Amino acid sequence: MIAELGQFLLVLAFGVAVLQGTVPLVAAMRRHAGGMALAGSAAVLQFLLVAGAFACLVHAYVTSDFSVANVYHNSHSLKPMLYKITGVWGNHEGSLVLWALMLTLFGAAVALFGGALPASFRARALAVQGLIGSGFLAFMLFTSNPFARLDPAPLEGQGLNPLLQDPGLAFHPPFLYLGYVGVSIAFSFAVAALLEGRVEPSWARWVRPWTLAAWSSLTVGITGGSWWAYYELGWGGFWFWDPVENASLMPWLATTALLHSAIVVEKRDTLKSWTILLAILAFSLSLLGTFLVRSGVLTSVHAFANDPARGLFVLCFLAAVSGGALTLFAWRAPRLAPGGLFAPVSREAGLVLNNLLLATLTATVLLGTLYPLGLDAVTGDKISVGPPFFNATVLPLAGILVLALGIGPLLPWKRGDLAGVLARLKFVAVAAALALLVGLWLAGTGPLLSLIAFAAALFMAGGVLSELAQRARLGSLGPAAAWARLRALPRGAWGMTFAHLGLAVTIVGIAAATGFGEERLLQMKPGDRVSLAGYQLTLEGTSRVAGPNYVADRARFLVPGLPAMEPELRRYDAPPMETNEAAIANRPLGDLYVVVGAAAGGTVAVRAYWKPLALWIWGGGLMMALGGLISLSDRRLRIGAPLRRAALPPATVQS
Amino acid sequence: MTRTRFLFAALPLVIGLALTVLFYLQLGRDPAILPSALLGKPAPHLALPGLAAGQPGLSDADLRQGRPVLVNVFASWCGACIVEHPLLSELVKDPAVILYGLAWRDRPEATAAFLAEHGNPYRAVGSDPDNRAGIDWGVYGAPETYVIGGDGTILFKWVGALTPAVIADEILPRLKPGAAS
Numbered sequence: 001m002i003a004e005l006g007q008f009l010l011v012l013a014f015g016v017a018v019l020q021g022t023v024p025l026v027a028a029m030r031r032h033a034g035g036m037a038l039a040g041s042a043a044v045l046q047f048l049l050v051a052g053a054f055a056c057l058v059h060a061y062v063t064s065d066f067s068v069a070n071v072y073h074n075s076h077s078l079k080p081m082l083y084k085i086t087g088v089w090g091n092h093e094g095s096l097v098l099w100a101l102m103l104t105l106f107g108a109a110v111a112l113f114g115g116a117l118p119a120s121f122r123a124r125a126l127a128v129q130g131l132i133g134s135g136f137l138a139f140m141l142f143t144s145n146p147f148a149r150l151d152p153a154p155l156e157g158q159g160l161n162p163l164l165q166d167p168g169l170a171f172h173p174p175f176l177y178l179g180y181v182g183v184s185i186a187f188s189f190a191v192a193a194l195l196e197g198r199v200e201p202s203w204a205r206w207v208r209p210w211t212l213a214a215w216s217s218l219t220v221g222i223t224g225g226s227w228w229a230y231y232e233l234g235w236g237g238f239w240f241w242d243p244v245e246n247a248s249l250m251p252w253l254a255t256t257a258l259l260h261s262a263i264v265v266e267k268r269d270t271l272k273s274w275t276i277l278l279a280i281l282a283f284s285l286s287l288l289g290t291f292l293v294r295s296g297v298l299t300s301v302h303a304f305a306n307d308p309a310r311g312l313f314v315l316c317f318l319a320a321v322s323g324g325a326l327t328l329f330a331w332r333a334p335r336l337a338p339g340g341l342f343a344p345v346s347r348e349a350g351l352v353l354n355n356l357l358l359a360t361l362t363a364t365v366l367l368g369t370l371y372p373l374g375l376d377a378v379t380g381d382k383i384s385v386g387p388p389f390f391n392a393t394v395l396p397l398a399g400i401l402v403l404a405l406g407i408g409p410l411l412p413w414k415r416g417d418l419a420g421v422l423a424r425l426k427f428v429a430v431a432a433a434l435a436l437l438v439g440l441w442l443a444g445t446g447p448l449l450s451l452i453a454f455a456a457a458l459f460m461a462g463g464v465l466s467e468l469a470q471r472a473r474l475g476s477l478g479p480a481a482a483w484a485r486l487r488a489l490p491r492g493a494w495g496m497t498f499a500h501l502g503l504a505v506t507i508v509g510i511a512a513a514t515g516f517g518e519e520r521l522l523q524m525k526p527g528d529r530v531s532l533a534g535y536q537l538t539l540e541g542t543s544r545v546a547g548p549n550y551v552a553d554r555a556r557f558l559v560p561g562l563p564a565m566e567p568e569l570r571r572y573d574a575p576p577m578e579t580n581e582a583a584i585a586n587r588p589l590g591d592l593y594v595v596v597g598a599a600a601g602g603t604v605a606v607r608a609y610w611k612p613l614a615l616w617i618w619g620g621g622l623m624m625a626l627g628g629l630i631s632l633s634d635r636r637l638r639i640g641a642p643l644r645r646a647a648l649p650p651a652t653v654q655s
Numbered sequence: 656m657t658r659t660r661f662l663f664a665a666l667p668l669v670i671g672l673a674l675t676v677l678f679y680l681q682l683g684r685d686p687a688i689l690p691s692a693l694l695g696k697p698a699p700h701l702a703l704p705g706l707a708a709g710q711p712g713l714s715d716a717d718l719r720q721g722r723p724v725l726v727n728v729f730a731s732w733c734g735a736c737i738v739e740h741p742l743l744s745e746l747v748k749d750p751a752v753i754l755y756g757l758a759w760r761d762r763p764e765a766t767a768a769f770l771a772e773h774g775n776p777y778r779a780v781g782s783d784p785d786n787r788a789g790i791d792w793g794v795y796g797a798p799e800t801y802v803i804g805g806d807g808t809i810l811f812k813w814v815g816a817l818t819p820a821v822i823a824d825e826i827l828p829r830l831k832p833g834a835a836s
Binding site: 277 | 661674675677678681
């Protein structure tokens, strides 16, 4: 009964979404107030309906209702309750319901908190949001019904996939979805602005909080996914340039670019077409990720079950959404009023450089991800593009970006003085160069690339901190007054500082873990000892242990000064698969990371890694996300103060 | 000037359409199917010893008996081979199936222990611990399964664990050309 209710609610939501996607568009064209107001109520109603359907699906999982095919395939009565619930979105159909839930949540939030938006703009944005929602709901109803029943109902479910029973895997996808879906707001606002035919600085202010929220979620999701891959897949790596990882990285890069170019629109009323295009591209890339994961076009460890019918639907949807928006862009963008000009050395120019680099990075990742596909289509050759390509292309671009990031925030708007800025950064530059030389001297013929990355990160962090010192006038006012100024800085400034420092932290972590890591691969007998980065690991012995649904070869390593490390090789019965449980000891200077192979003839294959500063990689990611949230809490965004100021002619501003 | 503006504004649309066409073309294909450069060509030379002294190995003569045979590349360290194993044991109950094993990059003792534990469906196993035959054959990973024609020609290659569908649709029709269903 409950499942049928859920299905019914989805059908209703689809109906509401179609209304929301059509009526307000016509009403906005004819300036019909009632029709435009419909958008808001429809958005809230659509959210309530989808939330009800989601609750029905959760109910089916919690009660282990195996007459629902989706629950039968993906759950099991013996699963812990936490994983029963997270199992709701661990599969294709359920993840779509979660996606729709977040999409409608964002739509309802625009309806409820977007009171300050002009009526026609709000109606148009919500209508676009409704069209996206109707596409997703149709996808669900026509190709991937989460509530399909089985008759007769099986007694027990099949879904005990051990890899999925893990907190890291259970919680990173919702953040990714929140991020992908949040970008849809920027998309809807961009399309609404194109329909309205004008983009003003206030547009950038409206888009900014939604983009920041989406960007922060995406950052948390990518960081969480990378952390999960590190400790669960047992390869000691944290980023594999897997198509699905790239699918999450591309929208992130595009959204990062969008955040920065929107600043230029807001402050200087220029770069408007480009910013609109970025908003369209960021969401298109999010949809592209969905398409790649669900269509079976690319192979990946993350892919859901392949189904060409679904792939065709997502492709048509992608073509309609992106194609429609890009057509509108091609038609309307050339008519947008051009913006103000700026000098080649200025804050604007710095942000343009940022955008050029981020857009090139996005295009590079896109090319690397899709090149095998194109080659297969043209010549039939099968190749895979892996880390060598991405490292050779992405690293130099990222290097320039990092150096520019150290300088850019110090440049003033309109016209800057590069020599002056560089003079202010000379101590930072000298410190970074000295650090590089000392590093070269200490490491000898060590990993040059990592040393350069350290120096670049140091330079960038120095630039970010000097910018903060400059804002506080630390040099001229003295510490006490500077501290008072710092505390009075807008949260947006703190958010930027935090996010930029987070990037430096991540770079240091990546450079240290990849350049200065140590690795031992050996066969060990009980009593054997291996030394790694100053730690002595002694294999005490191996044992066979039985888990709830697996048998494991467990090795026990004693390390002086640390708790015993017990990596396992687990063999599951249903479905039959092997997983490595790495033993990881987090130390202040890095991680000890041990995985074992099968024990045979008294010996066991051991891979032991030393990953210096590995935690910095994800720590920096969390700092970036936190920076986004700090920025989001800025009073200007919360109360929309500049909005009112912009709406009134300057002469009548009252504060 | 305005003309260039229009051209630039239309550029993203053109790229988007091109990508859509590309995706559409790729949609029905299974990216897991890897082609082999050796398809339709004679199987490369094989002269592999058995797992222990006195046990039969694998040689060119085994693959040129005038009737199609299967060669399965496996190893004791390979998890997917364990998954595939019951299917092979089931498959060789069919008298039309002749299955040879190629123990790839595996110590002979380890292979023998693996077969003792899981059962031995192979008529003979050639041991290739240092990947010499593997390189000639273009082995991509274990497991892999080849269908070799009676004259020693490679008729089919499957990369990865076999599935009942692959056996029914690809393997058996090639082994029993007359009895294709």
